[in-house]
Amino acid sequence: MEEPRGRSAAADPMVSFRNVTKSYAAGNPAVDNLTLDLDRGAITVFVGPSGCGKTTSLRMINRMVEPTSGTVLVDGKDIAGQAPAKLRRSMGYVLQSAGLLPHRTVLDNIATVPRLNGASKRETRVRAQELLETVGLPAALGSRYPSQLSGGQQQRVGVARALAADPPILLMDEPFSAVDPVVRAELQQELLRLQQQLAKTIVFVTHDIDEATLLGDKVAVFATGGRLAQYAPPEELLRAPVDDFVAGFVGRDRGFRSLSFREAGELPLHSAATATLATLGDAPGGVWLLIVDDGGAPAGWLPPGERSPDRLLVGGSLFTLGSSLRQALDATLSSPSGRGVAVDGQGRVAGLVDAEDVLKRLEAGRSG
Ligand SMILES: Nc1ncnc2c1ncn2[C@@H]1O[C@H](COP(=O)(O)OP(=O)(O)OP(=O)(O)O)[C@@H](O)[C@H]1O
Numbered sequence: 471m472e473e474p475r476g477r478s479a480a481a482d483p484m485v486s487f488r489n490v491t492k493s494y495a496a497g498n499p500a501v502d503n504l505t506l507d508l509d510r511g512a513i514t515v516f517v518g519p520s521g522c523g524k525t526t527s528l529r530m531i532n533r534m535v536e537p538t539s540g541t542v543l544v545d546g547k548d549i550a551g552q553a554p555a556k557l558r559r560s561m562g563y564v565l566q567s568a569g570l571l572p573h574r575t576v577l578d579n580i581a582t583v584p585r586l587n588g589a590s591k592r593e594t595r596v597r598a599q600e601l602l603e604t605v606g607l608p609a610a611l612g613s614r615y616p617s618q619l620s621g622g623q624q625q626r627v628g629v630a631r632a633l634a635a636d637p638p639i640l641l642m643d644e645p646f647s648a649v650d651p652v653v654r655a656e657l658q659q660e661l662l663r664l665q666q667q668l669a670k671t672i673v674f675v676t677h678d679i680d681e682a683t684l685l686g687d688k689v690a691v692f693a694t695g696g697r698l699a700q701y702a703p704p705e706e707l708l709r710a711p712v713d714d715f716v717a718g719f720v721g722r723d724r725g726f727r728s729l730s731f732r733e734a735g736e737l738p739l740h741s742a743a744t745a746t747l748a749t750l751g752d753a754p755g756g757v758w759l760l761i762v763d764d765g766g767a768p769a770g771w772l773p774p775g776e777r778s779p780d781r782l783l784v785g786g787s788l789f790t791l792g793s794s795l796r797q798a799l800d801a802t803l804s805s806p807s808g809r810g811v812a813v814d815g816q817g818r819v820a821g822l823v824d825a826e827d828v829l830k831r832l833e834a835g836r837s838g
């Protein structure tokens with residue numbers, strides 16, 4: 471969908487912090503002179519070490535915390551003049567512990583805010599039932615109580631509840647940090663899928679730089695003392711951290727991580743010696759031989775000098791043309807021959823990729 475003129479995300483942020491400082495007591499501020507625009511319909515992640523002001527910043531968006539100085543604008547309007555209760559109900563809020571009411575059923579938990587907004591009981595039940603499905607939960611769970619759900623299910627209900635009033639803004643404070651890594655990965659994918667459909671303005675707080683770069687359209691890195699250290703799209707953050715603090719925080723393997731974001735477009739393709747099992751007899755002997763099936767898809771490798779089908783080495787990941795540098799590197803590192811197999815969209819062998827070429831691309835990206 472095309473954006474109307476003059477309403478581009480950059481020109482028309484959903485949330486703006488203007489020189490916002492929050493001091494709880496004299497001395498070090500919790501948030502120090504924050505100026506930041508959050509794009510409409512995008513996921514912005516606040517990341518940083520403990521105590522650096524992420525939660526405080528998030529809560530200033532719905533007036534759960536009042537700034538000491540500066541202005542917070544939502545949809546272009548200063549929120550200082552808006553009724554806090556109404557403002558809060560116009561935003562979904564998801565917490566680390568799902569924060570569900572223990573003596574209410576799942577459906578009633580989801581319906582809480584719409585009920586407060588005056589929707590009828592019937593209306594909100596139907597909507598709550600739909601939302602269960604939206605967040606990937608079976609309808610049968612609706613009549614259970616929160617303690618009868620797993621941690622991951624509870625978080626999903628928390629997300630459903632936050633979505634219930636269909637708010638344009640979703641505030642999420644470490645929503646996935648209390649669940650195990652497998653469930654967490656599921657919830658992250660689920661959120662990305664949901665966001666494709668819903669296009670909310672999401673502010674997501676985490677300690678975890680991997681989660682931040684996975685989910686964020688843009689990532690704000692906070693440093694101790696409530697200072698905003700860098701605000702950039704994930705790949706830029708990983709490729710070009712502005713200072714030692716950010717570089718340390720995103721980690722030493724950042725170059726490797728940043729590969730996942732970069733298309734391997736112009737990577738040189740080397741030609742492969744290929745044969746089918748039927749044409750094996752005619753193949754050259756002294757080279758790594760890539761065996762393909764009748765459709766041209768890779769079947770495995772035969773080492774130089776080995777031409778017996780039962781010596782076929784199978785496995786190794788493939789690199790699909792147009793995908794990321796990370797996938798290209800994985801393909802080269804996992805290939806028995808030392809060169810990764812590139813395939814086209816139909817899965818047919820398109821050529822070989824070389825680890826040296828991938829590393830060169832990586833180096834070029836770092837200095838550039
Ligand atoms: N109600 C409060 N009263 C006094 N100090 C507070 C209060 N809330 C937060 N702080 C202080 O403000 C600073 C920022 O806290 P905040 O909760 O925003 O950090 P955070 O980045 O969310 O940390 P974490 O990652 O541990 O959740 C901390 O030094 C904290 O101790």
Ligand SMILES: [Mg+2]
Binds near residue numbers: 524525526
């Ligand atoms: Mg916090």
